[in-house]
Amino acid sequence: MSRSAPVVPALVLALALTACSGGVQGTPGGAGVRDPYFPKTGNGGYDVTHYDLRLAYDPGTRRLTGTADITARATTDLSAFDLDLRGLDVQAVTVEGRDVRWSRAGQELTVRPQDDLDDGETFHVTVLYAGIPVTITDPDRSKEGWLPTTDGALALGEPTGSMAWFPGNNHPSDKATYDIAVTVPKGLKAISNGELTAETTKNSRTTFTWHTTEPMATYVATVAIGRYDVTRSTTDGGLPVYVAVDPDRAAASRAVLAKIPEVMEWAQYNFGPYPFSSVGAVVDRADDVGYALETQSRPVFPGALDTPTLVHELAHQWYGDSVTPKTWRDMWLNEGFATYAEWLWEEDHGGDSAQDTFDALYDGDYFDTKEANEAIWAFPPAKQSSAAHVSDAPVYWRGAMVLHKIRQTVGDDTFYDIVQGWAAAHRHGNADTDEFTAYVEEKAPGKDFSGIWKDWLYGDGKPDRP
Structure with a gap:
C-alpha cells in the first residue's frame, strides 16, 4: 500500500533547511x-x-x-x-x-x-x-x-x-x-x-x-x-637598527642617520617604551619618491634627510604606527604629535622653544610666504573638508598647536604623563579624536579644555589671541 506525501508549506520547508544547515544564513x-x-x-x-x-x-x-x-x-x-x-x-x-x-x-x-x-x-x-x-x-x-x-x-x-x-x-x-x-x-x-x-x-x-x-x-x-648600502647596528639599549641607503645618497645622509640612536633615546624618555622590535630607515633618491613616510619600524626618506624629518618620522612609530587612527578624519593625531615632537626636539637641543614656534605660527612669521602662514587656518585639524586635505598644513601645524595649548593648560609634568599614557593606553591599537579628548580630561581633572576643543581643534578660522 502506498500513501502520497503531504504538502509542506514553502516557509516551513525553508526554515527546516536553514536549521539543518547550521543556523542563520550568512x-x-x-x-x-x-x-x-x-x-x-x-x-x-x-x-x-x-x-x-x-x-x-x-x-x-x-x-x-x-x-x-x-x-x-x-x-x-x-x-x-x-x-x-x-x-x-x-x-x-x-x-x-x-x-x-x-x-x-x-x-x-x-x-x-x-x-x-x-x-x-x-x-x-x-x-x-x-x-x-x-x-x-x-x-x-x-x-x-x-x-x-x-x-x-x-x-x-x-x-x-x-x-x-x-x-x-x-x-x-x-x-x-x-x-x-x-x-x-x-x-x-x-x-x-x-x-x-x-x-x-x-x-x-x-x-x-x-x-x-x-x-x-x-x-x-x-x-x-x-x-642599497645596508648597515646594521644597535642602540645603547640593545635595539637593532637596520638602515638601507641608496649609494648615491649615502654620503649626504650619513651624519643625520648616525643620530638615530640619540633620537631614539630622547624619544623613549619623552614618549615611553618603544613599541617595536627594531628601528631603522630606507633612504632613496628624491626623484624616486617625493616625501617621507612613517612605514612601520623602517621609515622611508627621499634624498638626503634632515634631523627634524628624522625626528618626525621616528615619533610616528609611537603616534600613528602603534597608536593608529580609527578613521582618516583622525589623521591629526598622527601628524600633530609628530610635528610637536619636532618642536620638543628643538626646545631640548638649543633651538627655539615650543612657545616660540607657537607664537611665530600664530603671528604669521613662521613661513617665508603669506600664503603658507595663512594656510594653517584653512580648516580645523579634526575637521578636514575632504580627502584632498587630510595631509594639509592645519593637520600638522594647527594639530601641534592643539597639543601646545594642552601643555600650557596642564603644565609639563601632567602633559608628559598624558603623552606617555596615551601611547601606552592604545599601544598597538586604534583610537579616535573623541577618545583622545576624553583621555586628556580624565588625566587633568578640574582643568577646562572646552575652549581648546571648540576653538583650536574644531573651530573654523583663526582663534582669538591666546
Whole structure:
C-alpha cells in the first residue's frame, strides 16, 4: 500500500533547511567601512589577523607576481566578503584550500566561499595574482602605491596605496601581523618592515624574508627594492637598527642617520617604551619618491634627510604606527604629535622653544610666504573638508598647536604623563579624536579644555589671541 506525501508549506520547508544547515544564513560583508574620507576602503564582516605575502619582482619588465595567504576572523555570518585590490590580474582564489567563485569591480575583489563562514570563525583565503602594479594618485595629487624607481621599486601605502601590491582589508582600523618574502634579481636587495629572518639565493634570484610580530596597518607596510648600502647596528639599549641607503645618497645622509640612536633615546624618555622590535630607515633618491613616510619600524626618506624629518618620522612609530587612527578624519593625531615632537626636539637641543614656534605660527612669521602662514587656518585639524586635505598644513601645524595649548593648560609634568599614557593606553591599537579628548580630561581633572576643543581643534578660522 502506498500513501502520497503531504504538502509542506514553502516557509516551513525553508526554515527546516536553514536549521539543518547550521543556523542563520550568512550575508555578504560590506564593501567599505564608511570612512568619512575614503568610504570604499576597508571591508566589513571580518578582521585580518595575519598576512603572509610571497612576492617576486622583475624591475626590467616591472612585473609583480604575488601569493597572499590571509588569516582572518569572521565578525558576522558571511556568505561572501571583499578584499581591496586595485589593478593586477587575479589568477585564483581559495578559501580553506578550496577553489571558490570570485569577481572584480573597481578595487573590490569579492570572494564567495563554498560554505558560509560563521561569526567568530577563523578562515584562510589565498589569492594568486600578477601584473604590472599601478601607481595611485591621491586626491591631494601625491603618488603612492607601487612606485617604480631607477633600480627597482618602492611600495608606499598612505592612505590607500597598499591595495596596489597586495589584496587586503585596506583601512587603518584593521591591523595585523605580517610575513613578507620578496624575490628579486641577484644583486638587488628587498627591504621591508620588521626583522629580516632569511636571505637565500638560487638561480640568480635572491629572496628576502621579513617578519613583523607587532600589529601593523596596511598603509605603513612597505617594500623597497633596489641597490642599497645596508648597515646594521644597535642602540645603547640593545635595539637593532637596520638602515638601507641608496649609494648615491649615502654620503649626504650619513651624519643625520648616525643620530638615530640619540633620537631614539630622547624619544623613549619623552614618549615611553618603544613599541617595536627594531628601528631603522630606507633612504632613496628624491626623484624616486617625493616625501617621507612613517612605514612601520623602517621609515622611508627621499634624498638626503634632515634631523627634524628624522625626528618626525621616528615619533610616528609611537603616534600613528602603534597608536593608529580609527578613521582618516583622525589623521591629526598622527601628524600633530609628530610635528610637536619636532618642536620638543628643538626646545631640548638649543633651538627655539615650543612657545616660540607657537607664537611665530600664530603671528604669521613662521613661513617665508603669506600664503603658507595663512594656510594653517584653512580648516580645523579634526575637521578636514575632504580627502584632498587630510595631509594639509592645519593637520600638522594647527594639530601641534592643539597639543601646545594642552601643555600650557596642564603644565609639563601632567602633559608628559598624558603623552606617555596615551601611547601606552592604545599601544598597538586604534583610537579616535573623541577618545583622545576624553583621555586628556580624565588625566587633568578640574582643568577646562572646552575652549581648546571648540576653538583650536574644531573651530573654523583663526582663534582669538591666546
